[in-house]
Amino acid sequence: MGPEKRELYRLPWSMNDNPIAWLELTDICNIHCDGCYRQNVTGHKTLDQMKDEVDFFCQWRNPDNFSLAGGEPLIHPDVLELVSYIATRGVKPVILTNAKALTPELLKDLKKAGVAGFTIHIDSHQERPGWIGKSESELNELRQKYADMIADEGGMYVIFNSTVYPSTFSEIPDVVRWGQANIDRVHGMVFITYRTATLDDSVAMDALDRDVDISKLSYTRDSFDEEFVTSPQVYELLRREFPEYDAAAYLGGTVKHDSFKWLVGAQMGSRHKVYGSIGKRTMELSQTGHHLWTGRYLAYLSASKVGSKIFLLAPWDRTLRQAWKNRLAYLLRHPLSLFERIYIQSIAVIQAPDILPDGRADMCDSCPDITIYDGKFVNSCRMDECRLFGGFVTVLDKDEVTAAKN
Numbered sequence: 001m002g003p004e005k006r007e008l009y010r011l012p013w014s015m016n017d018n019p020i021a022w023l024e025l026t027d028i029c030n031i032h033c034d035g036c037y038r039q040n041v042t043g044h045k046t047l048d049q050m051k052d053e054v055d056f057f058c059q060w061r062n063p064d065n066f067s068l069a070g071g072e073p074l075i076h077p078d079v080l081e082l083v084s085y086i087a088t089r090g091v092k093p094v095i096l097t098n099a100k101a102l103t104p105e106l107l108k109d110l111k112k113a114g115v116a117g118f119t120i121h122i123d124s125h126q127e128r129p130g131w132i133g134k135s136e137s138e139l140n141e142l143r144q145k146y147a148d149m150i151a152d153e154g155g156m157y158v159i160f161n162s163t164v165y166p167s168t169f170s171e172i173p174d175v176v177r178w179g180q181a182n183i184d185r186v187h188g189m190v191f192i193t194y195r196t197a198t199l200d201d202s203v204a205m206d207a208l209d210r211d212v213d214i215s216k217l218s219y220t221r222d223s224f225d226e227e228f229v230t231s232p233q234v235y236e237l238l239r240r241e242f243p244e245y246d247a248a249a250y251l252g253g254t255v256k257h258d259s260f261k262w263l264v265g266a267q268m269g270s271r272h273k274v275y276g277s278i279g280k281r282t283m284e285l286s287q288t289g290h291h292l293w294t295g296r297y298l299a300y301l302s303a304s305k306v307g308s309k310i311f312l313l314a315p316w317d318r319t320l321r322q323a324w325k326n327r328l329a330y331l332l333r334h335p336l337s338l339f340e341r342i343y344i345q346s347i348a349v350i351q352a353p354d355i356l357p358d359g360r361a362d363m364c365d366s367c368p369d370i371t372i373y374d375g376k377f378v379n380s381c382r383m384d385e386c387r388l389f390g391g392f393v394t395v396l397d398k399d400e401v402t403a404a405k406n
C-alpha cells in the first residue's frame, strides 16, 4: 500500500544541512491539544537564550527557515525581537501557532519584524474555547478566518496543520477541499498522524535500564484500542478523493525500510480548477537548484512563488506533464482561464514515531524538526523524555518483558 519509493524523490536533508531549525520559545500554551508532546516544565526562554539557539542552528544546521514553536510562541513577550533577529541573519522566520493570540495588529507587527509565514495548527482535538465539539469541516470556518487575515495583510504564506486521529481520518478530504478552494491564499496543508504510548501494556526504561514513569509525558494514554492511522493510508485516501494529487518526495524511517515518515506533494491549479501535481523530478530540481543558488535546501516549495512558470519543467517531469495536458484541455474549453493565476499548494503527511515491539522507535530519517536541548540536537517530538528522564526511554510490551524474565 502507498506509493513506490523509487517513484518519489528522497529529500536530501540531513542533520547538518537541513532547511528547518525548530526553535521553541516557551513550553507554555494557551489551549490544550490531545496530540501535544510538550509539558509545561520550564516556561518562557529568555531572549538571550533564544538568540544563542539561533546562532547554534546557523552554525550547525544551515537552515532556510526557523520554525518558531512551543508551547505557543505568540504568547512570548519577545517574539517580535526574536523574529527580527532571525530575519536580519537572512533566514526566514516562520511561526508555528494555534493562532488563538493572532490579531490583525500583531500580524502587522510580525510582518514588519520580518516574519515569512505561519503554520497554523487547527484540529478538532484541541479544547479550543468556542470550538469544542466541532468537526474538521466546521473548523474550516476558523481556518478561513486566519487565511483571510494573512492574505489581507499580504506578503506572508500560511500552511494549515492538523493531527489526524482514527476518528477524524475520514474528514481529511473536507479540509483538502476547503484548501483547494482557497489555493490563492492557503499555501499548504499538513496532516500529522496521531501516536501515543499506552500505560496498560507497557513498561518503560531509561538508558540505565531503570524503570521510569511515562505517565509524566503528555503523549501517554491509559490505553488506546484503535488502529493508528498511517501515512500510506492518508495517501490512498487523498489519491481516491483527489486524483489530481500525487506525492513527489519522502523521508523514510530510521528503523523500518518501508516507512513513509514524511510524504510530500504539491498540487497546482487556479481558484477554479486543480490541474495536477508536480513529480519527483521537479522536487529534485527545486531542492538542488535552490541549494546551488542559495547554499540551502528549501522547506516549502509553495513559498517560492513560481506559479505557472513551473510548467517549463514539464519536459523533464511526467507528473507535471500530465498537469500541463490537463491545463491545455481545460484552456480549450474555457479560453478565459488563460488569464487565471496558477498557484502551488503543498500537501504533506507526517507519521509520528512508531514504537516497535523490540522497544525501538522508528523516527523520521534526517528529522526536520530537530531542536536543541542541553547544547545538543534532539528530535523535538521526544525532547520531554530528555527533560524528564535525562534521555530517550525504551518502551517495551509488558507481557514480552515478563516472558523474557521467566
Ligand code: SF4
Binding pocket: 261, 350, 351, 352, 353, 363, 364, 367, 368, 369, 370, 379, 380, 381, 382
Ligand atoms: S522525528 Fe522529527 S520530524 Fe518526525 S515527528 Fe519527531 S520531531 Fe517531527
